[in-house]
Amino acid sequence: MVSQHGILLATGLISDHFGPLVAKVCDCLLRQGALQLQEIVRRLNLPPGQVKNSLLVLIQHNCVQAFSSPSPRGDRTMTLYLTIFNNVLHRLRFSKFISVIRADIPESEALIEGLLQNGRLTFDQLVGRTISKVPEGTIRPAREEIRMNFNRLVSARYVERCPKAEPHFNPQEDEQSTTARKRAPKTAEEVLSLEQKVVNTATLSDPERFSEIPYSMEDASKTNDRPHNVVAGAKRKHGAFEVDEELNSTIAENEVLWRVNFEKFIFCLKKKFCADRKKPKLKVGTHPIWESFFEANLTDKDTNSVTSSIGGILEKLGQKEGGAAMSIGQIQPVLEDLQCTTSTGEEFTFDLHKMIEACRNEEIESLVKKKYGQEAFTIFRLLVTQGCAVETDQIIDTTILDKQIVHSTLYKLWNDGYIDTEKIASAAGTGYAQFFVWRAKNTFREQFVDNLYHAALNLRQMVNYIAELLLEGSKDETKLRNRKNILILALTRHDDSLLLFCDF
Amino acid sequence: MPPRKRPLEPSSGMPAQPDVKPVISPPPKSAPAPVPAPAPVPAPGPEILPASILNNLPGPEREVYKRIYEAGNKGMWSQDIRYTMKLAAPTLTKLTRALVQRGILKEVTDVRHRGKKVFMDARIEPSPEITGGTWYHNGQLDTDAVAAVRRRCLDQIDRLGAATPDMVHKGVEREDPRAGYSIDQIRDILQTMALDRVLEECRSTGEGEFSAVRAGRVCYRRGGAPQGGMIEGIPCGVCPRIDECSPDGVISPPTCVYYKKWLQMDF
Ligand code: SF4
Numbered sequence: 001m002v003s004q005h006g007i008l009l010a011t012g013l014i015s016d017h018f019g020p021l022v023a024k025v026c027d028c029l030l031r032q033g034a035l036q037l038q039e040i041v042r043r044l045n046l047p048p049g050q051v052k053n054s055l056l057v058l059i060q061h062n063c064v065q066a067f068s069s070p071s072p073r074g075d076r077t078m079t080l081y082l083t084i085f086n087n088v089l090h091r092l093r094f095s096k097f098i099s100v101i102r103a104d105i106p107e108s109e110a111l112i113e114g115l116l117q118n119g120r121l122t123f124d125q126l127v128g129r130t131i132s133k134v135p136e137g138t139i140r141p142a143r144e145e146i147r148m149n150f151n152r153l154v155s156a157r158y159v160e161r162c163p164k165a166e167p168h169f170n171p172q173e174d175e176q177s178t179t180a181r182k183r184a185p186k187t188a189e190e191v192l193s194l195e196q197k198v199v200n201t202a203t204l205s206d207p208e209r210f211s212e213i214p215y216s217m218e219d220a221s222k223t224n225d226r227p228h229n230v231v232a233g234a235k236r237k238h239g240a241f242e243v244d245e246e247l248n249s250t251i252a253e254n255e256v257l258w259r260v261n262f263e264k265f266i267f268c269l270k271k272k273f274c275a276d277r278k279k280p281k282l283k284v285g286t287h288p289i290w291e292s293f294f295e296a297n298l299t300d301k302d303t304n305s306v307t308s309s310i311g312g313i314l315e316k317l318g319q320k321e322g323g324a325a326m327s328i329g330q331i332q333p334v335l336e337d338l339q340c341t342t343s344t345g346e347e348f349t350f351d352l353h354k355m356i357e358a359c360r361n362e363e364i365e366s367l368v369k370k371k372y373g374q375e376a377f378t379i380f381r382l383l384v385t386q387g388c389a390v391e392t393d394q395i396i397d398t399t400i401l402d403k404q405i406v407h408s409t410l411y412k413l414w415n416d417g418y419i420d421t422e423k424i425a426s427a428a429g430t431g432y433a434q435f436f437v438w439r440a441k442n443t444f445r446e447q448f449v450d451n452l453y454h455a456a457l458n459l460r461q462m463v464n465y466i467a468e469l470l471l472e473g474s475k476d477e478t479k480l481r482n483r484k485n486i487l488i489l490a491l492t493r494h495d496d497s498l499l500l501f502c503d504f
Numbered sequence: 505m506p507p508r509k510r511p512l513e514p515s516s517g518m519p520a521q522p523d524v525k526p527v528i529s530p531p532p533k534s535a536p537a538p539v540p541a542p543a544p545v546p547a548p549g550p551e552i553l554p555a556s557i558l559n560n561l562p563g564p565e566r567e568v569y570k571r572i573y574e575a576g577n578k579g580m581w582s583q584d585i586r587y588t589m590k591l592a593a594p595t596l597t598k599l600t601r602a603l604v605q606r607g608i609l610k611e612v613t614d615v616r617h618r619g620k621k622v623f624m625d626a627r628i629e630p631s632p633e634i635t636g637g638t639w640y641h642n643g644q645l646d647t648d649a650v651a652a653v654r655r656r657c658l659d660q661i662d663r664l665g666a667a668t669p670d671m672v673h674k675g676v677e678r679e680d681p682r683a684g685y686s687i688d689q690i691r692d693i694l695q696t697m698a699l700d701r702v703l704e705e706c707r708s709t710g711e712g713e714f715s716a717v718r719a720g721r722v723c724y725r726r727g728g729a730p731q732g733g734m735i736e737g738i739p740c741g742v743c744p745r746i747d748e749c750s751p752d753g754v755i756s757p758p759t760c761v762y763y764k765k766w767l768q769m770d771f
Contacts, residue, residue, distance in 0.1 A: 366732030
């Protein structure tokens with residue numbers, strides 16, 4: 001379940017981008033879970049037409065997924081709508097996604113921009129948009145060229161075919177199959193939310209999802225003035241095989257809807273975050289090795305680790321200043337010191353997940369230190385690293401801190417919900433009736449994340465507040481504009497924390 | 505109640521492998537053959553007082569003494585003596601005072617409960633549980649001593665790069681032979697420094713910066729500059745009133761004083 005401030009933030013973003021009406025529908029779905037159209041209409045007391053249009057906007061922008069499910073009585077199927085919370089929040093980070101593309105496939109930047117702005121488009125629409133955006137007097141790109149750039153995005157998995165519009169998903173059946181599986185040998189099965197399950201059901205298989213637009217011979221002769229395929233004419237000229245191919249290409253260009261693959265972008269940002277975060281800790285001369293390791297990562301096996309072959313690392317290293325002279329013998333110990341593991345010496349793997357966990361802990365600890373001081377930091381770290389309940393005297397002993405300070409700090413941390421305490425009756429003969437044990441609360445992270453959402457919500461409100469002041473007209477316009485930019489920048493930076501805790 | 509101090513490590517049996525890698529070179533001629541330090545024999549507590557003394561004590565005093573002797577180095581709380589022996593408070597005070605005056609009992613401060621009167625056989629050293637351990641002086645944490653030894657440990661780590669507690673201990677001893685820290689004390693201090701992230705606990709690979717440490721040993725090195733603090737740059741990140749703040753509430757971003765100050769909205 002998304003936290004309270006998470007919902008407020010998501011609704012706020014939707015309101016900024018699509019207006020209050022769409023935001024209302026989004027809010028209703030976020031609070032209630034999956035709903036039918038009539039149900040939303042009833043709850044919001046709005047005309048069905050307006051609700052329907054709002055849903056269409058949300059679907060177009062990948063914020064809502066529809067699915068069909070048998071009605072409770074099982075006599076008919078109904079269509080339910082569900083908000084994809086993460087996709088709503090991704091709207092905060094479009095600028096970051098564009099910088100990823102700018103660094104990787106700069107020639108395709110305009111295409112990604114088009115997809116981000118419009119949510120879902122056919123290739124044909126994208127071509128029309130791209131051509132119309134070209135400034136007067138410059139050469140218009142050929143459709144052929146645009147397709148090449150587009151296919152690059154698909155093959156690198158930055159762009160995907162849209163998921164099924166309304167897959168069939170029955171929450172009750174799913175529940176039963178999960179319970180059935182539970183009786184079988186127990187495996188550490190991840191508990192998926194309804195949202196994740198529906199998304200998984202809607203997702204196409206990988207080959208479908210990332211199949212590029214087929215190339216057809218006809219294209220070479222096509223001009224931009226004739227963006228629409230003249231299939232009928234082509235049919236007569238070619239054999240049956242080519243007709244098939246051409247038909248596929250026509251469908252892929254004119255009918256298939258494409259969208260940005262957020263997963264891939266988040267993975268790129270995650271890699272970049274980890275690579276950058278470690279940089280201040282790198283020893284002199286090891287920067288190029290660390291960078292080459294990340295650059296050489298080609299296969300996206302999973303999103304929790306980076307694997308690169310030693311050959312790839314050497315190749316990338318060769319392109320860097322002073323890197324060409326490095327040998328495997330020099331690189332290997334550096335990689336090992338950076339916690340890259342290898343079994344054969346051929347491939348090195350870095351565990352992103354582990355690093356992200358460590359970074360999350362660092363962030364929370366750092367806040368504890370800032371808010372409650374060095375002693376609280378030490379005590380809190382002890383409780384987190386122990387992972388179990390620790391008795392007061394043992395805390396005093398292990399941290400070698402003054403007893404009074406430990407007592408007052410424990411109280412403060414407990415009062416603010418970071419730690420839990422329990423009174424335990426003492427065994428007879430120890431001379432004490434009871435003692436206290438303390439442990440880091442397992443909800444402190446959720447609370448922290450809720451505060452992150454809250455802070456983002458506040459930044460956004462401040463941006464809007466200053467925008468309003470600007471609209472009213474003021475003599476301090478430049479100053480206000482200046483403050484607004486500071487706030488926007490702060491929100492972009494703050495979003496890194498949200499990414500770290502919620503998306504990586 | 506869980507034990508307050510880790511039990512003494514077994515001192516007998518196989519000699520532990522040294523943490524430092526042996527450097528193969530002929531031993532310097534002048535160096536005397538290393539004399540193995542005698543293994544510390546845990547000192548047995550003193551026997552109960554001889555009958556000659558006990559028999560001279562009045563009956564009730566003798567009983568009180570026996571009970572307290574049995575409590576060993578943890579001592580006994582006056583209230584507990586009263587309850588077990590069913591004595592009235594003034595009686596007990598009289599008995600214990602007499603025994604203290606004879607030099608048979610002593611009163612010690614229990615670091616956890618400074619208000620409690622705890623008695624102990626005068627010849628017994630109070631346990632660390634009572635005194636608070638080595639870092640306590642008269643029931644108070646000796647913060648200066650802790651700070652001093654932390655500084656010394658850090659000096660050693662800076663000198664050695666990565667080092668095991670044993671190496672740090674030896675280094676500290678070499679620099680100041682009169683300091684007299686035990687290896688356990690050094691180990692405790694290193695652990696708290698790792699908790700503070702001043703140091704980092706790691707396992708030696710035996711190579712590179714660990715070349716002086718046998719592979720696989722737990723050792724410590726500098727923790728590096730602390731990272732984190734991403735949300736501390738904005739007012740709400742460290743705000744003490746965030747729970748009272750809401751978009752349309754009395755406390756809200758447009759009315760917030762922290763924001764006003766941060767954005768220098770004084771025009
Ligand atoms: S807006 Fe002000 S009062 Fe509200 S959480 Fe942020 S800093 Fe605190």
